Amino acid sequence: MQSEAELIDFIKNGYKTYFPQVTIDCVIFGYHDQQLKVLLARYPWINGWGLPGGFIKIEETLSQASVRILKERTSLDDIFLQQFHTFGDDEDRLAHWHLKYFPHDYKEMFGADNWLLKRTISIGYYALVEFSKVELTPDFFHDEFEWHNVTDLPELLFDHNEIIEKALATMRVQIYHQPIGYKLLADKFTLPEIHMLYETILNKKLDRRNFPNKLMALGILVKLEEKRKIGQHRAPFLYEFNKEKYEEALKKDVVIVF
Amino acid sequence: MQSEAELIDFIKNGYKTYFPQVTIDCVIFGYHDQQLKVLLARYPWINGWGLPGGFIKIEETLSQASVRILKERTSLDDIFLQQFHTFGDDEDRLAHWHLKYFPHDYKEMFGADNWLLKRTISIGYYALVEFSKVELTPDFFHDEFEWHNVTDLPELLFDHNEIIEKALATMRVQIYHQPIGYKLLADKFTLPEIHMLYETILNKKLDRRNFPNKLMALGILVKLEEKRKIGQHRAPFLYEFNKEKYEEALKKDVVIVF
DNA sequence: CCAAAAGTGTTTAGTTTACACCCATGC
DNA sequence: GCATGGGTGTAAACTAAACACTTTTGG
Secondary structure, three states: OOOOHHHHHHHHHHOOOOEEEEEEEEEEEEEEOOOEEEEEEEEEEOOOOOOOOOEEEOEEEEHHHHHHHHHHHOOOOOOOEEEEEEEEEOOHOOOOOOHHOOOOOHHHOOOOOOOOHHOEEEEEEEOOOHHOOOOOOOOOOEEEEEEEEOOOOOOOOHHHHHHHHHHHHHHHHHHOOOOOOHHHHHOEEEEEHHHHHHHHHHOOOOOOHHHHHHHHOOOEEEEEEEOOOOOOOOOOOEEOOHHHHHHHHOOEEEEEEE | OOOOOHHHHHHHHHHHHEEEEEEEEEEEEEEEEEEEEEEEEEEEOEEEEOOOOOEEEOOHHHHHHHHHHHHHHHHOOOOOOEEEEEOOOOOOOOOOOHHOOOOHHHHHHHHHHHHHHOOOOOEEEEEEEEOOHOOOOEEEEOOOOEEOOOOOOOOOOOOHHHHHOOOOHHHHOOOOOOHHHHOOOOOOOEHHHHHHHHHHHOOOOOOOOOOHHHHHHHHEEEEEEOOOOOOOOOOOEEEEEEEEHHHHHHHHOOOOOO
């Protein structure tokens, strides 16, 4: 975590380093306990919960910025990260948004025309991450984190609820075109596990016997010799995915029917 | 067209009215002569061709800005307009891009730290318009227009070639999910006309007998009693589309198979 | 031996594709 | 009457969907 001197420097001089009035907001989906979760962060300045996000550096591409921001928060790289929409319609984000959110002493601290108080446009990226691999790192803008079920979200800052809705909708369309779901599982997994994952994501029942066929036909799923011990029941086989076939399928636009 | 005083005021004081360093670029598709066309504009300052675009006003939402910009150039409103991607990866657009494009006298005219010379991020919208209804209006940033076949584009400024590619790809996916193609035709059209339109957009042959079935099944197409006179051949029936069913289909996400 | 979860194929229904002949019009 | 393009239906192939019983395991 940075020092207070760094924070003050960021507030005063950040405009020299960062692209103005554009932020990246990350909708980070993880899967745990048979629930699709999204990562929320507490913004201590504003005293509310929202999506983790960050600024783009002046000398950095958008893609670089999105990867950096995700890595700074979660320690992950090599994750599935996808730009899905740019948000600039929220009335609260137009001029004077800070009157709604900021306590007055921050305004005085910043100065009324500080770069951080201007209207922002937000570029939305969604990420699929394996829940267990995430190591959360707070900073001045995010002092706490919580994973919430996508079906049970509190009211968030700005238009972040709407952003999550759009991310979910985009992801649910995209999962029919590309086998992105794997990114939410550990490297080795069982058919019942991936089956439940897809049921959770799409929020509907999928036939247990028909489900693996398309993925098998694409050659993406590889059956291993090992089995997983799961207590007193029959041990299911483990699977992994064929990385070459997977990358191929990501590039193509195959329609996957479950 | 604006006066030169207005231009100078824009250069000097535009930063007071417009959101900084973010532009909207419009990929405007039209259909004519059985060709899918895209509207290009000449940028007189830079002496090159690119996509028509504009700035967002500080007190205006993104959606409002996109509609306004499209209307200012084409005189159209009530068009199909869709945000598809935000571009910020082009190396040329990072710092010092203007060194590549601007003649030096403009730099002197502007001042080296003028707001117009900074790195920009561009939000891409694509529009489908009926070619014949477009009335083109130049301004200081667009002094000439040309419709080009999407299959035959010159080299454009910045990353505009890439932006068009992405718009095309997005539109071709979307047209399988929503019957957006109608926006490219006159209100009344024949089956052969819409058939050729779809063949052109998707760049592949579609069976003449199977093609209208899905659209008919959705109730979107309405056969009229009238026919069109087409010279020395059999007169084809005219069709229009059922506006309610069309709007319905736009909201749903029906997969349309041709 | 019983409860709980895993594993596996076949039949049916639906959807998509392929395909060819007759009709209308103007010259 | 002929050349050109418009209009129409059916059969075959394929794909998706529905469905139930057997196996493994630990207690």
